[in-house]
Amino acid sequence: xxxxxxxxxxxxxxxxxxxxxxxxxxxxxxxxxxxxxxxxxxxxxxxxxxxxxxxxxxxxxxxxxxxxxxxxxxxxxxxxxxxxxxxxxxxxxxxxxxxxxxxxxxxxxxxxxxxxxxxxxxxxxxxxxxxxxxxxxxxxxxxxxxxxxxxxxxxxxxxxxxxxxxxxxxxxxxxxxxxxxxxxxxxxxxxxxxxxxxxxxxxxxxxxxxxxxxxxxxxxxxxxxxxxxxxxxxxxxxxxxxxxxxxxxxxxxxxxxxxxxxxxxxxxxxxxxxxxxxxxxxxxxxxxxxxxx
Numbered sequence: 001x002x003x004x005x006x007x008x009x010x011x012x013x014x015x016x017x018x019x020x021x022x023x024x025x026x027x028x029x030x031x032x033x034x035x036x037x038x039x040x041x042x043x044x045x046x047x048x049x050x051x052x053x054x055x056x057x058x059x060x061x062x063x064x065x066x067x068x069x070x071x072x073x074x075x076x077x078x079x080x081x082x083x084x085x086x087x088x089x090x091x092x093x094x095x096x097x098x099x100x101x102x103x104x105x106x107x108x109x110x111x112x113x114x115x116x117x118x119x120x121x122x123x124x125x126x127x128x129x130x131x132x133x134x135x136x137x138x139x140x141x142x143x144x145x146x147x148x149x150x151x152x153x154x155x156x157x158x159x160x161x162x163x164x165x166x167x168x169x170x171x172x173x174x175x176x177x178x179x180x181x182x183x184x185x186x187x188x189x190x191x192x193x194x195x196x197x198x199x200x201x202x203x204x205x206x207x208x209x210x211x212x213x214x215x216x217x218x219x220x221x222x223x224x225x226x227x228x229x230x231x232x233x234x235x236x237x238x239x240x241x242x243x244x245x246x247x248x249x250x251x252x253x254x255x256x257x258x259x260x261x262x263x264x265x266x267x268x269x270x271x272x273x274x275x276x277x278x279x280x281x282x283x284x285x286x287x288x289x290x291x292x293x
Contacts, residue, residue, distance in 0.1 A: 003162055005045040008263075012037055015266045024234075025269060028095060035090055036151055036291065037265055043083060043155035047076040051163055061168045064176040066183035068164060070204060071125045073182055076156035077117075083152040084116045091144065101141035105148070108137075116152075123149040126184075143293045150292035154206065157182075161205035170209040171197075175220045181207045186217050187287040189241070190253040190262050198252070201264045203287040216243035217250045218286060230277070238271040242283050249283035251275070265290040 016034050019025055051074060055067045068074075092102045108114035114134075122130035123146075135142035161181050168180055178185055179202035186200035189211070198213045215222045226244040229252070237258050242249045251274055253267045268289050275285065 003044060003159070005041050008041045009038065011261050011263050012041065012266065015261075015263050015270075019266065019270055022270075025272065029269070032090070032094065033265070033269060033291070036087060039083065039086065040151065040155045043079055044159050047079055047156035047159035049074050049076060049156060049160045049163060051160065055164065055167050058168055061180050062172075062174070064174075064178075066179065067167055067181050070182045070184055073124060073157060073205065074160045075120070075124075075153055076159070077120070079156055080120060080152045081116050083155070084119070084148055087148055087151055091148075097140035098144065101138035101144040104138050105134075105145065119145060119149040120153055123153055143288070146288060146292035148292075150288070150290075154290070157204065158206040161202070161207045165207060170207065173210045173212050175212050175215050175222075177216075177218045177220050179205060179207055180209050181205050185287050186211075186250065187285075187290060188251050188253070188264050188268050189217055190264070190267070191256060194256070196254070196256070200250075203290070206264075206290075216246060216248070217241065218248045219243060219246040221245040230281075232274055232277060235271050235274055238267075238274055240274050240278050240283075242278065242281070247283055248286050249278040250285070 012034070016030055020027065020030055052068055052072070056065045061067055088102055088106065091098045105114065118130070131146055134145040138144050164181055170180065174180055182202060182205045184202050184204035187203035189198055189200045191197065192199055196213065198211055199208045200211050200217050201208050211217055212222070214224060214227065216227060221227060221243050227241070229239045229241045231239045237253055237255050237260060239252050239254070240249050241252055251268065251271050253262055255262055278285070
């Protein structure tokens, strides 16, 4: 499906308007999501991408090899740098802990201790040591550098993934536990069509790809005795799928009987209470949110 920024913006406004009425998510967080994702949607339509000359063959993709490795994934470096500065400014007007973290990061950028290129490279390489170091430097908001890197890169990564998707069939169910485009883990799933086909959304390139209905989205476990799910009455249209083999969980949206259209970044935010419930049950989430928090 071709990316339609205007349709996405309308959906975003509709979903956030309803989310504000629910009052279970802080208005400051909704304001931040609105500002950032509005900018991301427009940026995705404007991203300039140079695709790699060669990608993995369809046979290798079906065997579990991604089309393009995450660390080699193409992105619009100029756009990402611009967005990093914009989002840094946006956070400087946020709550006090975020302002303190922004001050630390801005000083590091000015002194040369940190560069956007370093942050982007760390995100592409999934360099946990880099982000752990900056979490220590910004204890008042330890995920702020994750947010800045991930949110700035997301539009052009998604644009690249959409262009690359023509090389493989994302409607064929795959059970490799990672995205067929870039090899990263999913962060949320949802059910499509009357048949309830299950699709996962990539935490890195935002690709949607089909996975088996009865399997763990991460380790591929298919023993139904080790797979289960639970819901919360107040979170209509959502459930949490859990696996007793890897002890991970992933949320799933099912809006087929509701007057609601999926928007995964907002779905993830709206169902925040399910993350809390899953953690209390002893399950972990192996990915951050779509904004890096």
